[in-house]
Amino acid sequence: MSFLPLLLVSMLLFFVLFFGIGFILNMLLRMSWIMAIIYPIVALAIIQDAKFSDYFRTPGSAFSSLFESITSLALLDILVLLSGLAGAILSGVVIKMLRSKGYRMF
Template structure:
Protein backbone atom coordinates (compact mmCIF):
# COMPACT_ATOMS: atom_id res chain seq x y z
CA UNK A 1 0.00 0.00 0.00
CA UNK A 2 2.86 2.37 0.87
CA UNK A 3 0.74 5.48 1.22
CA UNK A 4 2.35 8.48 2.82
CA UNK A 5 -0.09 9.45 5.54
CA UNK A 6 0.27 12.60 7.57
CA UNK A 7 -0.11 12.44 11.36
CA UNK A 8 -3.36 14.45 11.03
CA UNK A 9 -4.78 12.01 8.49
CA UNK A 10 -4.24 8.95 10.67
CA UNK A 11 -6.91 9.70 13.31
CA UNK A 12 -9.29 10.69 10.51
CA UNK A 13 -8.69 7.35 8.76
CA UNK A 14 -9.28 5.51 12.03
CA UNK A 15 -12.47 7.45 12.76
CA UNK A 16 -13.84 7.03 9.22
CA UNK A 17 -13.32 3.27 9.23
CA UNK A 18 -14.74 3.04 12.74
CA UNK A 19 -17.89 4.99 11.84
CA UNK A 20 -18.30 3.21 8.50
CA UNK A 21 -18.17 -0.29 9.93
CA UNK A 22 -20.13 0.65 13.05
CA UNK A 23 -22.92 1.96 10.85
CA UNK A 24 -22.85 -0.98 8.45
CA UNK A 25 -22.71 -3.42 11.35
CA UNK A 26 -25.54 -1.71 13.20
CA UNK A 27 -27.81 -1.69 10.16
CA UNK A 28 -27.01 -5.29 9.21
CA UNK A 29 -27.63 -6.41 12.79
CA UNK A 30 -30.95 -4.58 12.80
CA UNK A 31 -32.09 -5.99 9.44
CA UNK A 32 -30.82 -9.55 9.82
CA UNK A 33 -31.67 -9.93 13.52
CA UNK A 34 -28.16 -11.13 14.28
CA UNK A 35 -25.51 -9.78 16.61
CA UNK A 36 -22.09 -10.77 15.35
CA UNK A 37 -22.67 -11.26 11.60
CA UNK A 38 -20.91 -7.99 10.57
CA UNK A 39 -17.85 -8.92 12.62
CA UNK A 40 -17.68 -12.28 10.84
CA UNK A 41 -18.14 -10.58 7.46
CA UNK A 42 -15.35 -8.14 8.29
CA UNK A 43 -12.96 -10.87 9.41
CA UNK A 44 -13.79 -13.49 6.76
CA UNK A 45 -14.63 -11.33 3.72
CA UNK A 46 -13.27 -7.78 3.97
CA UNK A 47 -9.83 -8.49 5.45
CA UNK A 48 -8.99 -11.39 3.09
CA UNK A 49 -10.07 -9.28 0.12
CA UNK A 50 -7.81 -6.42 1.19
CA UNK A 51 -4.88 -8.75 1.77
CA UNK A 52 -5.43 -10.58 -1.55
CA UNK A 53 -5.79 -7.30 -3.44
CA UNK A 54 -2.34 -6.10 -2.46
CA UNK A 55 -0.64 -9.51 -2.19
CA UNK A 56 2.61 -9.84 -4.13
CA UNK A 57 2.81 -13.22 -5.76
CA UNK A 58 6.08 -15.03 -5.27
CA UNK A 59 6.79 -13.36 -1.93
CA UNK A 60 6.69 -15.07 1.45
CA UNK A 61 4.00 -14.48 4.06
CA UNK A 62 6.29 -12.40 6.28
CA UNK A 63 7.47 -10.29 3.35
CA UNK A 64 3.90 -9.55 2.34
CA UNK A 65 2.85 -8.73 5.91
CA UNK A 66 5.88 -6.45 6.29
CA UNK A 67 4.75 -4.62 3.16
CA UNK A 68 1.81 -3.18 5.09
CA UNK A 69 2.62 -0.16 7.22
CA UNK A 70 1.35 0.88 10.63
CA UNK A 71 -1.25 3.13 9.01
CA UNK A 72 -2.78 0.12 7.26
CA UNK A 73 -2.99 -1.83 10.49
CA UNK A 74 -4.50 1.11 12.38
CA UNK A 75 -7.26 1.55 9.79
CA UNK A 76 -7.98 -2.20 9.86
CA UNK A 77 -8.20 -2.10 13.66
CA UNK A 78 -10.54 0.91 13.46
CA UNK A 79 -12.93 -0.98 11.21
CA UNK A 80 -12.82 -4.07 13.40
CA UNK A 81 -13.53 -2.06 16.55
CA UNK A 82 -16.44 -0.36 14.79
CA UNK A 83 -17.94 -3.70 13.74
CA UNK A 84 -17.57 -5.10 17.26
CA UNK A 85 -19.11 -2.04 18.91
CA UNK A 86 -21.99 -2.14 16.43
CA UNK A 87 -22.75 -5.66 17.64
CA UNK A 88 -22.44 -4.63 21.28
CA UNK A 89 -24.78 -1.67 20.73
CA UNK A 90 -27.46 -3.92 19.23
CA UNK A 91 -26.98 -6.44 22.03
CA UNK A 92 -27.37 -3.70 24.65
CA UNK A 93 -30.51 -2.32 22.97
CA UNK A 94 -32.04 -5.80 22.81
CA UNK A 95 -31.29 -6.42 26.48
CA UNK A 96 -33.07 -3.16 27.36
CA UNK A 97 -36.22 -4.39 25.65
CA UNK A 98 -36.10 -2.85 22.19
CA UNK A 99 -37.75 -5.55 20.08
CA UNK A 100 -37.21 -3.96 16.67
CA UNK A 101 -33.50 -4.56 17.08
Protein backbone atom coordinates in the same frame (compact mmCIF):
# COMPACT_ATOMS: atom_id res chain seq x y z
CA MET B 1 4.09 14.57 11.16
CA SER B 2 1.67 15.58 8.43
CA PHE B 3 0.36 12.01 8.28
CA LEU B 4 -1.19 12.22 11.77
CA PRO B 5 -4.39 14.08 10.72
CA LEU B 6 -4.77 11.71 7.78
CA LEU B 7 -4.38 8.72 10.08
CA LEU B 8 -6.94 10.03 12.56
CA VAL B 9 -9.48 10.82 9.85
CA SER B 10 -8.94 7.42 8.22
CA MET B 11 -9.37 5.62 11.52
CA LEU B 12 -12.53 7.58 12.31
CA LEU B 13 -13.97 6.91 8.85
CA PHE B 14 -13.29 3.17 9.04
CA PHE B 15 -14.74 3.01 12.55
CA VAL B 16 -17.93 4.86 11.59
CA LEU B 17 -18.28 3.03 8.27
CA PHE B 18 -18.08 -0.45 9.74
CA PHE B 19 -20.08 0.49 12.82
CA GLY B 20 -22.89 1.76 10.58
CA ILE B 21 -22.80 -1.19 8.21
CA GLY B 22 -22.64 -3.61 11.13
CA PHE B 23 -25.49 -1.89 12.95
CA ILE B 24 -27.75 -2.05 9.90
CA LEU B 25 -26.86 -5.68 9.15
CA ASN B 26 -27.40 -6.65 12.79
CA MET B 27 -30.75 -4.90 12.80
CA LEU B 28 -31.98 -6.46 9.56
CA LEU B 29 -30.57 -9.97 9.91
CA ARG B 30 -31.03 -10.22 13.70
CA MET B 31 -27.55 -11.68 14.10
CA SER B 32 -25.61 -9.61 16.60
CA TRP B 33 -22.12 -10.53 15.44
CA ILE B 34 -22.59 -10.80 11.67
CA MET B 35 -20.29 -7.88 10.81
CA ALA B 36 -17.58 -9.08 13.19
CA ILE B 37 -17.64 -12.37 11.27
CA ILE B 38 -17.72 -10.73 7.83
CA TYR B 39 -15.09 -8.06 8.62
CA PRO B 40 -12.00 -10.30 8.24
CA ILE B 41 -13.18 -11.24 4.74
CA VAL B 42 -13.65 -7.56 3.89
CA ALA B 43 -10.25 -6.68 5.36
CA LEU B 44 -8.56 -9.42 3.34
CA ALA B 45 -10.29 -8.12 0.21
CA ILE B 46 -8.90 -4.66 0.99
CA ILE B 47 -5.40 -6.01 1.57
CA GLN B 48 -5.20 -8.53 -1.29
CA ASP B 49 -5.61 -7.80 -4.99
CA ALA B 50 -6.23 -11.41 -6.02
CA LYS B 51 -9.65 -12.54 -7.15
CA PHE B 52 -11.75 -14.70 -4.84
CA SER B 53 -11.68 -17.54 -7.36
CA ASP B 54 -7.86 -17.63 -7.26
CA TYR B 55 -8.05 -19.12 -3.77
CA PHE B 56 -9.76 -22.17 -5.31
CA ARG B 57 -7.96 -22.36 -8.66
CA THR B 58 -4.40 -21.66 -7.47
CA PRO B 59 -4.49 -21.77 -3.67
CA GLY B 60 -0.73 -22.04 -3.17
CA SER B 61 0.17 -18.83 -4.94
CA ALA B 62 -2.92 -16.97 -3.72
CA PHE B 63 -2.30 -17.73 -0.05
CA SER B 64 1.43 -17.04 -0.28
CA SER B 65 0.66 -13.72 -1.94
CA LEU B 66 -1.88 -12.98 0.80
CA PHE B 67 0.70 -13.80 3.49
CA GLU B 68 3.22 -11.46 1.84
CA SER B 69 0.59 -8.70 1.66
CA ILE B 70 -0.27 -9.08 5.34
CA THR B 71 3.35 -9.09 6.49
CA SER B 72 4.18 -6.04 4.39
CA LEU B 73 1.46 -3.87 5.96
CA ALA B 74 2.66 -0.71 7.65
CA LEU B 75 1.71 0.11 11.22
CA LEU B 76 -0.60 2.88 10.03
CA ASP B 77 -2.48 0.47 7.76
CA ILE B 78 -2.87 -1.98 10.63
CA LEU B 79 -4.23 0.79 12.88
CA VAL B 80 -6.81 1.79 10.27
CA LEU B 81 -7.94 -1.82 9.77
CA LEU B 82 -8.12 -2.38 13.54
CA SER B 83 -10.33 0.67 13.94
CA GLY B 84 -12.72 -0.84 11.39
CA LEU B 85 -12.73 -4.08 13.38
CA ALA B 86 -13.46 -2.11 16.55
CA GLY B 87 -16.44 -0.47 14.83
CA ALA B 88 -17.75 -3.84 13.67
CA ILE B 89 -17.44 -5.33 17.14
CA LEU B 90 -18.94 -2.28 18.84
CA SER B 91 -21.97 -2.45 16.56
CA GLY B 92 -22.65 -5.97 17.87
CA VAL B 93 -22.22 -4.79 21.46
CA VAL B 94 -24.60 -1.87 20.95
CA ILE B 95 -27.26 -4.06 19.30
CA LYS B 96 -27.01 -6.59 22.15
CA MET B 97 -27.32 -3.78 24.71
CA LEU B 98 -30.32 -2.21 22.97
CA ARG B 99 -32.08 -5.57 22.67
CA SER B 100 -31.47 -6.35 26.35
CA LYS B 101 -33.05 -3.01 27.30
CA GLY B 102 -36.19 -3.92 25.41
CA TYR B 103 -35.73 -2.13 22.09
CA ARG B 104 -36.97 -4.24 19.21
CA MET B 105 -35.41 -3.49 15.89
CA PHE B 106 -37.42 -4.62 12.91
